[in-house]
Amino acid sequence: MKYIGRVALVSGSLLFAQSAQAEVIFGPRVSYYFDNSNLRTSNLTDDNELIASFDVSPEVEQFLAQTPDASLEVEDRASSIGDQIAYPMIGAAISIGDDKDRFTLTGMFGSGSGNRTQTLITNKRLNSGVQTITDLQVIDAAIDNEIDRYDIELTWQRRLNEKLALSGGLRYERLDVNASGQLSADVSFNIDNFANATLNPTRPAQPPVSLGFADLLLDTKIEIFSARLGATAFVPIDNSITAFFNGMLHVSHQPDYKVAASLLSLSPETVIFEEVGETSVGPDIAVGLQAGIAENISLDIRYRAIFFFPVSGDLSFNDARVNHGVNLGVSFRL
Numbered sequence: 001m002k003y004i005g006r007v008a009l010v011s012g013s014l015l016f017a018q019s020a021q022a023e024v025i026f027g028p029r030v031s032y033y034f035d036n037s038n039l040r041t042s043n044l045t046d047d048n049e050l051i052a053s054f055d056v057s058p059e060v061e062q063f064l065a066q067t068p069d070a071s072l073e074v075e076d077r078a079s080s081i082g083d084q085i086a087y088p089m090i091g092a093a094i095s096i097g098d099d100k101d102r103f104t105l106t107g108m109f110g111s112g113s114g115n116r117t118q119t120l121i122t123n124k125r126l127n128s129g130v131q132t133i134t135d136l137q138v139i140d141a142a143i144d145n146e147i148d149r150y151d152i153e154l155t156w157q158r159r160l161n162e163k164l165a166l167s168g169g170l171r172y173e174r175l176d177v178n179a180s181g182q183l184s185a186d187v188s189f190n191i192d193n194f195a196n197a198t199l200n201p202t203r204p205a206q207p208p209v210s211l212g213f214a215d216l217l218l219d220t221k222i223e224i225f226s227a228r229l230g231a232t233a234f235v236p237i238d239n240s241i242t243a244f245f246n247g248m249l250h251v252s253h254q255p256d257y258k259v260a261a262s263l264l265s266l267s268p269e270t271v272i273f274e275e276v277g278e279t280s281v282g283p284d285i286a287v288g289l290q291a292g293i294a295e296n297i298s299l300d301i302r303y304r305a306i307f308f309f310p311v312s313g314d315l316s317f318n319d320a321r322v323n324h325g326v327n328l329g330v331s332f333r334l
C-alpha cells in the first residue's frame with residue numbers, strides 16, 4: 001500500500017497546482033476488464049521449481065562428480081489450460097484543468113478468479129559408459145486463483161485544438177493473488193537407485209512414488225508500473241455527443257516478486273521462491289463516446305485495450321499480456 005500512497009501524494013500535488021479558477025470534474029466509474037495473464041505459456045517449463053524435492057539428489061550429484069564419463073540429460077515439457085480472468089471494478093475519477101491542460105486521477109478496485117490446469121513432464125537420462133538409465137517425472141496441478149486488483153492512473157491532456165490533444169500518463173497496478181488447488185506427481189527413481197547401488201551397494205532401492213493429490217497453496221503480490229504518451233482525436237457528432245479515439249505507446253515494468261508455496265499434504269513448511277519480473281512495451285488504445293445529459297453532468301463509455309509485449313524476463317515477445325474491456329463513468333462539473 002505504500003506505493004499507492006506515494007502515487008496519490010504526487011498526483012494530488014500536480015492536480016492542485018492548477019489555478020484556483022480551474023474547472024473541477026468528479027464522478028464514479030465502473031468497468032469490466034479481461035486479463036489473459038493466466039493463458040501465457042512461454043515460460044511453463046520454468047515452473048518445476050514448485051516441486052523442489054524432485055531436483056537432482058545429492059547421491060546423483062556425487063556419482064556425476066566421481067564418474068568422469070557420466071552425464072545427465074534433462075528434458076522438460078509442459079502444457080497448460082487456463083481461464084481468461086474477468087475483473088468487475090468500481091472506483092472514481094477527479095479531473096482538474098482548463099481549456100488547455102487537464103489532469104485526471106482515477107482509482108479502481110475489483111476482484112476476479114480463474115482456473116488453471118498444468119502438466120509438467122521431465123525426462124531424465126543418465127549416461128554412464130555403455131549404460132543408459134532413464135527416469136520419468138509427471139506433475140499435474142489444478143489451481144484456482146482468487147485475485148484482488150488495484151489500479152491507479154494519473155493522465156494529462158493538452159488540447160491543441162477542438163479535434164486533437166496530446167495525452168500521457170502514469171499508471172500503477174497491483175494484483176494480490178491467493179491460489180489454492182491440488183497437485184499430483186508420479187516419479188521414478190531409477191537414476192537414484194543406480195547411483196546409490198554404485199556408491200553404497202548395501203542401501204535398499206527406492207520404489208517408484210505416486211503422491212496422489214496434495215493440497216497446494218500459493219500467495220503473492222504483483223506490481224506493475226508504466227508510463228505512456230500519445231494523442232487523442234475528437235469527432236463531434238452533434239451538440240451534446242462527441243466520439244474520441246486515444247492512441248498511446250507505453251513502457252511498463254513488473255519487478256521481480258516472491259511467491260509463497262505450501263504443499264500441505266507433504267510438509268507443513270512454506271517454500272519461498274522468486275519469479276523473474278518483466279519489462280514490456282506496446283500500444284494502449286481506447287475508443288468511446290462522451291454525451292452531455294444535463295448542464296453539468298455528462299456520461300462517457302469507452303473500450304480500452306492495452307498490449308504488453310515482453311522485452312525482458314522469462315516470457316517471449318510474442319506471448320503478450322492483453323488487458324481489455326469496457327469502462328463507464330458519470331462526470332459532475334463542480
